[in-house]
Amino acid sequence: MAARLALAAMAAALLLGVASAQGVGSIITQDVYNAMLPNRDNAICPANGFYTYDAFIQAAGAFPGFGTSGSDEANKRELAAFFGQTSHETNGGAAGQYTWGYCFKEEINKTTSPPYYGRGPIQLTGQANYQQAGDAIGANLVGNPDLVSTDAVISFKTAIWFWMTAQPPKPSCHDVALGNWAPSDADAAAGRVPGYGAITNIINGGIECGMGPNDANVNRIGYYQRYCDMFGVGYGDNLDCYSQQHF
Numbered sequence: 001m002a003a004r005l006a007l008a009a010m011a012a013a014l015l016l017g018v019a020s021a022q023g024v025g026s027i028i029t030q031d032v033y034n035a036m037l038p039n040r041d042n043a044i045c046p047a048n049g050f051y052t053y054d055a056f057i058q059a060a061g062a063f064p065g066f067g068t069s070g071s072d073e074a075n076k077r078e079l080a081a082f083f084g085q086t087s088h089e090t091n092g093g094a095a096g097q098y099t100w101g102y103c104f105k106e107e108i109n110k111t112t113s114p115p116y117y118g119r120g121p122i123q124l125t126g127q128a129n130y131q132q133a134g135d136a137i138g139a140n141l142v143g144n145p146d147l148v149s150t151d152a153v154i155s156f157k158t159a160i161w162f163w164m165t166a167q168p169p170k171p172s173c174h175d176v177a178l179g180n181w182a183p184s185d186a187d188a189a190a191g192r193v194p195g196y197g198a199i200t201n202i203i204n205g206g207i208e209c210g211m212g213p214n215d216a217n218v219n220r221i222g223y224y225q226r227y228c229d230m231f232g233v234g235y236g237d238n239l240d241c242y243s244q245q246h247f
Contacts, residue, residue, distance in 0.1 A: 039101075
């Protein structure tokens with residue numbers, strides 16, 4: 001009986017994963033993916049040939065709810081936000097050029113928390129994040145951090161794990177993107193409000209938020225707006241974190 005229940009639970013989880021991948025894949029087809037990231041395989045990009053569409057879809061299937069748990073408009077806006085943020089993190093173009101996302105798979109200087117420097121679409125950084133992400137996806141990332149820059153499925157999984165996981169007092173990027181995050185009194189006092197800018201705050205608030213206009217915010221927003229336009233959805237409010245204190 002216990003074995004049958006375990007098999008049933010495993011089958012249900014697999015079905016949820018398939019549904020998630022199909023849902024994301026119905027919005028971001030291979031052709032759309034290529035149009036979003038037209039230079040990812042450019043010969044001048046260190047990550048050329050790495051960030052494949054199939055790897056993205058396989059990784060997305062491991063996270064039921066990613067890009068699938070809201071309305072059609074909300075799902076598209078979440079995916080635009082995810083790729084907006086990760087395209088900035090892996091950007092290989094000049095300011096104002098929003099077609100060079102996914103050009104890098106590793107931090108250029110490799111000086112932030114080595115050997116746990118930034119890798120992958122979200123530029124996963126720090127031993128604690130490698131430990132938590134590895135535990136969640138079943139990979140020994142502390143013992144072998146290079147998996148994040150050599151295995152594309154693992155690389156995407158770490159980015160989606162970060163996106164889907166709240167790290168209090170930070171909410172998850174997923175909840176913010178879907179409008180499910182309600183700021184606390186402390187958040188309100190710190191100027192933290194729902195919107196794309198709060199996602200930037202979650203990812204890199206200590207460097208980019210609460211200091212007025214800056215190029216990094218502009219780049220994140222530019223990518224996000226490009227993808228929203230491609231999906232035919234609005235941007236929402238509060239796109240920057242210029243006046244937000246970091247979490």
